[in-house]
Amino acid sequence: MTASTKTSAGNFFEDFRLGQEIRHAIPRTVTTGDVALYTGLTGNRFALPSSDGFARDLGLPQAPLDDLLVFHLVFGRTVPDISLNAIANLGYAQGLFGAPVYPGDTLAATSRVIGLKENSNRQTGVVYVRSIGRNQRGAMVVDYVRWVLVRKRDPQSPAPAAVIPDLVAALPPPALEVGGGLDLTRFDPAVTGSAHRWEDYEPGERIDHVDGMTIEESCHMTATRLYQNNARVHFxxxxxxxxxxxxxxxxxxxxxxxxxxxxxxxxxxxxxxxAINGGRHTNPSFAGDTIFAWSEVLAKAELPGVANAGALRLRLVAAKNQPAAGFPDKAPDGNPDPAVVLDFDYWALLPRRG
Amino acid sequence: MTASTKTSAGNFFEDFRLGQEIRHAIPRTVTTGDVALYTGLTGNRFALPSSDGFARDLGLPQAPLDDLLVFHLVFGRTVPDISLNAIANLGYAQGLFGAPVYPGDTLAATSRVIGLKENSNRQTGVVYVRSIGRNQRGAMVVDYVRWVLVRKRDPQSPAPAAVIPDLVAALPPPALEVGGGLDLTRFDPAVTGSAHRWEDYEPGERIDHVDGMTIEESCHMTATRLYQNNARVHFxxxxxxxxxxxxxxxxxxxxxxxxxxxxxxxxxxxxxxxAINGGRHTNPSFAGDTIFAWSEVLAKAELPGVANAGALRLRLVAAKNQPAAGFPDKAPDGNPDPAVVLDFDYWALLPRRG
Amino acid sequence: MTASTKTSAGNFFEDFRLGQEIRHAIPRTVTTGDVALYTGLTGNRFALPSSDGFARDLGLPQAPLDDLLVFHLVFGRTVPDISLNAIANLGYAQGLFGAPVYPGDTLAATSRVIGLKENSNRQTGVVYVRSIGRNQRGAMVVDYVRWVLVRKRDPQSPAPAAVIPDLVAALPPPALEVGGGLDLTRFDPAVTGSAHRWEDYEPGERIDHVDGMTIEESCHMTATRLYQNNARVHFxxxxxxxxxxxxxxxxxxxxxxxxxxxxxxxxxxxxxxxAINGGRHTNPSFAGDTIFAWSEVLAKAELPGVANAGALRLRLVAAKNQPAAGFPDKAPDGNPDPAVVLDFDYWALLPRRG
Structure with missing residues (x-):
């Protein structure tokens, strides 16, 4: 009997080099099956990924995949190389969405190591990567930075020079892409069920999203497996x-x-x-937790050359086992409230009155 | 900080007016992904939604969606406007299925308020709506009445004049539609695995469906989210x-x-x-319950102008945690047996020998 | 009231006759929805069913369904006739995969009874069937033997002459089919993420697959319902x-x-x-169990007329609630270790350096 060494144990901190380019394996063809399962697991009710007719009214050939489904599918490609030994996903930044993704597209991912910093305990280090998902024509669909806390194989191994990338707090509006010919001229609020447009939101406004969703083991595992994300702690x-x-x-x-x-x-x-300007998982969530959410309008921006639409910079905060009516946020010491599990900063596209 | 008022709290009894027309938001493009998930969550084994080949043999271009999947998807459109504050779904009536629905179709829904009746406690009222689902060509796919028990926002608000619609106990056979060119001339019982045709069933016959299916939280929540039904009590x-x-x-x-x-x-x-002639959820069901079912043949009808097929009026009764061999039905006081969770009256299409 | 006799109770041992041909009901059109749900429920990360692009590079028109998904869908057709009253699935043998299956194909199944043997207690018997799944053009997609332990309806009923089919321990390499024009000339290991080719594996080598997957009731029931397998013990x-x-x-x-x-x-x-040379479920698994797996290379074979690819005969062993690092296998008495739940022998196709 020979015990094989063909199994991948994932990369450790020492395995990453600044500037290293990684081509991730297992490109993924996305389908309406992925969309249905995403709807079934999240209850997603946004109109654009739900309706071919609405998408066509707005200039797209059919309903695109939800942007977060695209993000998770690209993220899933990167896990075996980047975060199989990660202790924690520390944050996201500079996430830009590009070409819309349609059923039948095939997504592949690459990453570049843009920062490395050993921690003072020498047991772990932080790896910064910029990951890019592309469709079968090579068009960027999502391009984002994340940093993860990764174990060292050997605490004694020498540390590389610490390099922490400069990351912007938020992507500037001119950098945002309204991809695929999306045109809101024919936007109809009866389709989305919401009368509120870009003009109606003001910085500082907070929105309690009211409802709660309880997580089951089966639901989160099925979602994560759908993305082919094989990080061990989930399963x-x-x-x-x-x-x-x-x-x-x-x-x-x-x-x-x-x-x-x-x-x-x-x-x-x-x-x-x-865009995803930033995101932190401030506390872990487990099966049995009920997730609530609230949003804060951080900023508004016009989009150069885009008629009938504007961008809102939004902060989306999720809390567990506590309704969002009181806008749970930071504890008195400035750290996140123990109930807060997500602090997520993004740019969204909304229709304007013109 | 400004707390937003943009969140919908749903409609209360006072918000409905007789004759009111509601166009529901978020049209839904249906896909083979929806079909697969429906099969996975229900174990559906009926041949028509399972097989393109069988559907083509019967004159359809491909396998249509299961009628109940269509019903749930249309129903899901109506929830945010009709039943977000419903205490209970009291009943269904006059449900007619129209055009078959195929993957790629986009379903939209409208409702009209056809009855209103405040309850004597003044805390709640009953709202009757007729809801119609249509495909992207405007063809009716399902048209049904339901009534729901809805909270009042303010018990003191004045009651509208009580109007209770006249509802037929069962749709008359000439009203039934065998849509889409379905033609049973080439029906092959080897495909369905059942030799029993319309002629073989007699009014009064009861069928114990033998098997039981245990419900998990994840399964019922995923099904309900798939339909984008966001009624809060489920999640x-x-x-x-x-x-x-x-x-x-x-x-x-x-x-x-x-x-x-x-x-x-x-x-x-x-x-x-x-058609769905009527339906009542006589008791609630919860995760962990095992569902059993039995059917009773209520009536038989020929379908004018339809060769090789006839209609059976069937009563489908579901019970929880009790096999259906004893046909659990009504308690001695005439109320439903506490184990009975569903009493559903429908017309089904069956092949005839001719 | 008439109690119906139209319900199938499934076949008992006495109902099978040697040489009997059974055409199973409910052909199944397979879709990308089935593929997505299979990925979501298993975490399948093999590249061929994941990527249309990879499949095209290897000469196929698009990504085929995973072979095991095909097996389960065909198996599901056979359950109502073969194993509704089975006490246990005793084994599989001589399973050959044929034409690749693509979304849109419709699968139907037939079985032939090739062996019968009453057990000495006269309560049960073993039924051997050869089942063949075919696509809508009649091409074989999978052809396998299984044997099941089936209850007798009446212990006193006479036993047929015992016939046990001769079954080969493994299909000979020339019998294996690399279907559908699959050609590994353009195989790219960056796509699969594995550098190890056929030449790199040696008989006797054992591979610990490291990870574990915990089973939830919802997950295994949804998978089994997706296959329309209605064996009662699962639900x-x-x-x-x-x-x-x-x-x-x-x-x-x-x-x-x-x-x-x-x-x-x-x-x-x-x-x-x-091919599936053989398989035994050596112990049952339940919700809450965590499944681990290891493989052993049993043999290597060239494939006549196939360039750039070879076959490995592999033994895949699954254990529950015990990591596979110690290669759990047989207990000292030669019986399977109580932790071992699966002993599965198959031929796999791997790229060769040429």
Whole structure:
């Protein structure tokens, strides 16, 4: 008997080099099956991914995939190389959405290591990567930075020079792309069920999205498997029962999707995500938790050359087991409230009156 | 900080006016993904939605969606306007199925308020609506009446004049539509696995469908989210733990689908639903319940101008945690047996020997 | 009231005759919805069913369905006739995969009874069937033997002459089919993420697939319902609470799929199954179990007339609630380790360096 060494144990901190380019495996053809399962697992009610007719009225050939579904599918490609040994997903930044994705498109992903910093305990380090998802024609569909806390294989191995990339707090409006010929001239609020347009929102406004969604093990695991994200902490109760939390951890992206789905009540005209400015999973979520969400309008921007639409910079906050009516946010010490599980900053596209 | 008022709290009894027309938001393009998930969540084994080949043999261009999947998708459109504040779905009547629905079709829904009646406690009222689902060509796919118990915003607000619509106990056979060119001339019982045709069933006959299906939270929530039905009682354990039952309630439509799926054993040739004559959710169902079903043949009818097929009026009764062999039905006081969760009256299409 | 006799109770041992041909009901059109749900329920990460682009590079028109998804869908057709009253699925043999299956294909199944043997207790017997799945053009997609332990209706009924078919331990390499024009000339290991080719594996090598996947009731039931497999033990907790194990049993095929999905780590280039030489479910699995898997290389074979590819005969062993690092296998008495739930022998296609 020969024990094989063909199994990948994932990369450790020492395995990453600044400037390293990684071509991720297993391109994924996306389908209406993915869309149906995403709807079934999140309750997504935004109109654009729901209706070919609405999409056609707005100049697209058919309903595009929800932007977050695209994000998760691209993210899933990167996990085996970037975060199989990650202790935590620390943050996202500079996420830009590009070409719309349609059923039948095939998504592939690459990443570049843009920052490395060993932690003072020498047990772990932070890896910054810029990941790009592209469709079968090579067009960028999403381009984002994330940083993860990764174990070292050997605490004694030498540390690389620390490089922390400069990251902008928010993508500037001229950088945002309203891809694929989307044109809101024929936007009809009866289709989305929301009368509120870009002009109606003001910075400082906070919206309680009211509803709550309880997470089941089966639901978060099925979502995460759909994305072919194989990070171990989500699936293996036998190992996790002895882990940090004693149970499986919900993929943070599933929380983003649940919060975004809840936000349709109050932001039904936030038709699509233009950018992910930043995001942090401030606490873990587990099966049995009920997720609530609220949003804050951070800024408004016109989009150069785009008629009938504008961008809102929104902060989407999710809390567990606590309704969002009181806008749970930071504890008195400035740290996140223990109930807050997500703090997510994004640009959304909304129709304007013109 | 400004707290937003853009969130919809749903309509209360006072918000409905007799004759009011409501155009529901978020048209839905249906796909083979919806079909696969419906099969996965219900175990549906009826041949027509399963097989393009069988559908083509019967004159259709491809397999149509299961009629109940169509019903749930249309119903889901109506929830935010009609039943977000409903305490209970009291009943259905006069449900007629029209054009078959195929993957790629986009379904939209409208409703008209056809009855209103405040209850004597002045806390609640009953709202009767006629809802119509249409495809992208405007063809009716399902047209049904339902009535719901809705909270009043303010018990002191004045009551409208009580109007209760006249509803027929069953749609008359000439009103039934065998849509889309369905023609049973080439019907082959080897495809459905059932040799029993329209002639073989007699009024009074009762069929125990034998099998039981246990409900999981994940399954009923995923089904209900697939339909984009956002009624709160199905999803939010944090709120429901303090609610009437201490737990989430299963969408009644999921029970109809489970009972119909079980009925394939004994009614495998009940190829499609022609009409929903009536339906009541006589008791709530919860995760952990096992659903059993039995059917009673209420009537038989020829269909004018339809060769090789006839209609059976069937009563489909579902019970929880009790096999259907004893045909659980009414308690000695005439009320439903506490185990009975569904009493559903429909017309089905079956092949005739000719 | 007339109690109907139209319900099928399934076949008992006495109902099978040697040489009997059974045409199974309910042909199934397969879709990208089935593929998405299969990915969501298993976490399948093999490249061929994931990517149209990869499939086209290898000479196929688009991504084929995963071979095991095809197997389960064909198997599901056979259950109502073969194994509704089965106490256990005893084994599989001589399973050959033929034409690739694509979304839009319609699968139908037939079976022939090739062996019968009453057990000495006269309560049960073993039925051997050869089942063939075909697509809408009549091309074989999978052809396999299985044998099941079936109850007798009446212990006193006479036994047929015992006939046990001769079954080969493994299909000979010349019998294997690389269907559909699959050609590995343009195989690119960056797509699969695995550098290991046929030449790199040696008989005797054992691979620990490292990861574990915990089973939820909702997940295994949804998978089994997707295949329209209606064997009762998987779904009905009300009955199973008083059954052999006090709970629902996981469909053994779901275990095969989970183990195969886990095996992508170490066998990422085992692009497709060519044959199922044998398989036994050595112990039952239940919700809450975590499945681990390891593989052993049993043999290597060149494939006559096939350039750039070879076959590996692999043994895939799944264990529950025990990591596979120690290669759990047989107990000291030669019986399977109580943790081992699957012992599966198959031929896989791998790229060669040439």
């Amino acid at each position: 293996n109760q036998h190992a996790e029962k002895d882990g940090r939390f004693g149970r499986r951890i919900v993929y943070g992206g599933h929380i983003i999707s649940l919060a975004r789905a809840l936000s349709a009540n109050g932001l039904g005209n936030a038709l699509k995500l233009l | 939010n354990q944090h709120a429901e733990k303090d609610g009437r039952f201490g737990r989430r309630i299963v969408y009644g439509g999921h029970i109809i689908s489970l009972a119909r799926a079980l009925s394939a054993n004994g009614l495998g040739n009940a190829l499609k639903l022609l | 009905n907790q009300h009955a199973e609470k008083d059954g052999r194990f006090g709970r629902r049993i996981v469909y053994g095929g779901h275990i095969i799929s989970l183990a195969r999905a886990l095996s992508a780590n170490g066998l990422g280039n085992a692009l497709k199954l060519l």
